[in-house]
Amino acid sequence: MPDFEEIYQTYFADVYRYILALSRDAHTAEEVTQETFFRALASIDQFRGDCQLRVWLCQIARNQYLSLCRERKHRGAGAGAGGRRAGVRLCGPGRRQAAPPAAP
Template sequence: MEQPTDNEIVQRVAAGDTEAFGIVVRRYSEPIFRLVAGMLGDRERAEEVTQECFIRAYEHLDRFRGGSALSTWLYRIAYNRAVDASRRRRFLRLGPEHARISTEDDAPRYGEEETAAVRRALDRLAPADRALIALYYEEERPVAEVAEITGLSVANVKVKLHRTRALLRKYMEKE
């Protein structure tokens, strides 16, 4: 059976099929959690914020106009909720259980020391900068979508990514 598109799901929920929103949650909970966890560095708090994101999305689904992809809209909600949570909790730490620095495909290229060094460098970044890195590199979102999610201009995202990469290199060199 073919999976419904995001727009079909939105239409079904709008027509009263509240169970259809579960498809959205199953489809996007993992990537949304990774983004939030990367920003907050606290698994428990990231789970709470991820849940809040989906509750907020469900409650305001009538505001989704389809001008962007549903995933972009969800990422925007998650990004904003995580920024709010990070403001409430000034001390943020990115733990190794949340960092997706290497995958099985690239694991042979990076040893434990290199991965730990990258995690420590990421830990030193501001939550918003970690979000840019997570969205662009880990979630492989295009720059235009990262701009839409974060509310920044495309040019600003490019500049911030460039500066953040330079900062990461600087942190790595100090290791």
């Protein structure tokens, strides 16, 4: 197994692009990618080699992204909490969509 710095350098861009494609938001992609590598470092000994390392990292990233979406939904992100950018849903079915207008 290569050292973790080499893993980070090799796969950071792949994981970032994967999450950027899901979230359509650069800030979210950066946040999830950083958390992905933090979690991967903590559990690298659990990597069994059943799949490619990139696939394992992207699975962690997807799970982190979905957890973030659930957290934001639960927390009511955007209601003044700064979790949502004006009029944009950051989590959803993988597409960035305009939020519906507020009721009068």
